[in-house]
Amino acid sequence: MKIVAVTACPTGIAHTYMAAEQLAKTGAALGHEVKVETQGAMGIENELTAEDIRNADYVIFAADIEVEERQRFDGLPTIEVPAQLAIKDPAAIFAKLNQ
Amino acid sequence: MDNNKFEPLLKLRQYLLTGVSYAIPFVACGGILIALSLAFAPRGANNAPDPSGNPILSMMLTIGVAAFGLLLPVIAGYISYAIAGRPGLVPGFVGGFLCAHIPLPDGGEASTGFLGAIIIGLLAGWIVNWIKKIPAPKYIKPIMPILIIPILSSLFVGLLVLKVIGLPIAGVMAFLGGWLQTMSTGNAVVLAMVLGAMIAFDMGGPVNKVAFFFGAGMIEQGNFAIMGACAAAICTPPLGMGLATLIRRKLWNDEEREAGIAGLAMGLIGITEGAIPFAASDPLKVIPSIIVGSMVAAVIAMLGQVGDHAPHGGPIVLPVVDGKLMYIIAIIAGTVVTALMINALKSLGNRKPAAGSLSDTKYDI
Structure with a gap:
């Protein structure tokens, strides 16, 4: 499956990027095509393009704070989890996709 | 859902x-x-x-x-x-x-x-x-x-x-602000323990900020003791982790030793976030250690009547602190307690490798 994801934590210097890495790594291991945008203290990085989002089957928000420019993802099936879950148990998030 | x-x-x-x-x-x-x-x-x-x-x-x-x-x-x-x-x-x-x-x-x-x-x-x-x-x-x-x-x-x-x-x-x-100024010693110690624990708990996150803003708000009310306790507690998590990597180098890998040096620098300028890399890879051992260290620092600062005039913590604010000697003692005590506790917990886990499975997960930051 093609999956886009956004990660964001309150301080935006550590957990945001750890969550992004875990999602990308785990998603790839499960055979998904995953692209992750980080919304940390530096603002939006690795920004998802309109094409990424159009082609995606799912969007995962692994965020403790409000996701910026959320309206970009309107209409896409969404999974929302705390950023912490993406770090501790990313596989559980991808398992939700199959439910 | x-x-x-x-x-x-x-x-x-x-x-x-x-x-x-x-x-x-x-x-x-x-x-x-x-x-x-x-x-x-x-x-x-x-x-x-x-x-x-x-x-x-x-x-x-x-x-x-x-x-x-x-x-x-x-x-x-x-x-x-x-x-x-x-x-x-x-x-x-x-x-x-x-x-x-x-x-x-x-x-x-x-x-x-x-x-x-x-x-x-x-x-x-x-x-x-x-x-x-x-x-x-x-x-x-x-x-x-x-x-x-x-x-x-x-x-x-x-x-x-x-x-x-x-x-x-x-x-x-x-x-x-007025109530805190008239608070008894026993209550002040309890308050310092709570503030210290909150400061260390999420290392600069929302819980930390509640305690911090409380201290900063009390400065406006003319009470510098609350911020004094917070200021000591703010720096001991990264300082303690840094010290831990220096005194028992074998317990830590290369990345952690590097993070330890960064932690010392961040601790000196009062940035609690310096402890995050350690807590991320081994939260169950690191977070209790830094909480105990920060509580020790906050209580000593409170009892030593340390006052902080700036809304910031760590050794960097020393010149604007009342009760400089007690402030330094509070920071050193908290730092040493943090370092000794985490190293003790680490070496315990190493002796029984089966119990240490949590520390297997490592993240790059």
């Missing part, structure tokens, strides 16, 4: 964290600039630091105070933004600004502090969402977001701050 009951609470938490996440850089910038300018300033009346005679220092102070002064508007503005999106910004910022500038009959101003800004941010967001629902004729629609919503919501929010909730909240803050 299976957690419908908790959904509203989770949302509320998300709103508050959004506000705090935007505010953190303002706090760091303002806090450090204020601390530095006071640190190098000569002593004036009452032995308090007075930078007014030095053009560079007084300029730094002005800039730091400006950054810190934006704190309440930014918190309220972005809480409101999290709830209502872009239209939430105006009433949030206006309401947050007013929280710090409530005119008093005698010509002075009262401030609600952090607490008032949070409440106003939430109210502003909800008010905007409520105005959005009012059906507008088609020809008014385009001016709703740039004219109608900002004006209506700001009027409403401003009225709430100035005439309804502002003064009561400011009164509560002033009362807290």
Whole structure:
């Protein structure tokens, strides 16, 4: 499956990027095509393009704070989890996709 | 979703964290600039630091105070933004600004502090969402977001701050300040323990910031002891982790030793976040260690009657601290306790490798 994801934590210097890495790594291991945008203290990085989002089957928000420019993802099936879950148990998030 | 009951609470938490996440850089910038300018300033009346005679220092102070002064508007503005999106910004910022500038009959101003800004941010967001629902004729629609919503919501929010909730909240803050000043030693120790634990618990996250803003708010009330306890607790997590990597190098891998050096540097300038890399890879051992260390530091600072005049922590604020010797002792004690405890927990885990499976997960930051 093609999956886009956004990660964001309150301080935006550590957990945001750890969550992004875990999602990308785990998603790839499960055979998904995953692209992750980080919304940390530096603002939006690795920004998802309109094409990424159009082609995606799912969007995962692994965020403790409000996701910026959320309206970009309107209409896409969404999974929302705390950023912490993406770090501790990313596989559980991808398992939700199959439910 | 299976957690419908908790959904509203989770949302509320998300709103508050959004506000705090935007505010953190303002706090760091303002806090450090204020601390530095006071640190190098000569002593004036009452032995308090007075930078007014030095053009560079007084300029730094002005800039730091400006950054810190934006704190309440930014918190309220972005809480409101999290709830209502872009239209939430105006009433949030206006309401947050007013929280710090409530005119008093005698010509002075009262401030609600952090607490008032949070409440106003939430109210502003909800008010905007409520105005959005009012059906507008088609020809008014385009001016709703740039004219109608900002004006209506700001009027409403401003009225709430100035005439309804502002003064009561400011009164509560002033009362807290007075109560803390008359608090008995036993209660002060308990308070220091709670503050220390909160400061270390999430290393610069929202729990930490609640304790921090409480201390910073009390400075405004003329009580420097609360910030003194916080200031000592703020720096011991990264300092303690750094010291731990130095005294038992075998227990730590190359990356962690590097993070340890960075931790020492961040600890010196009062950035608790320096401990995050350690806590991320081994939370069950690191977080209890830094909590205990910070509690020790906070209690010693409280008992030693340490006072901090700047809204910032760590050795960097030493020049603006009352009770310098006790402040240093508090920091050293907290740092050593943190380092010894984490190393003890680490070596225990190493002897019984089966129990240490949690530390197998390593993350790059």
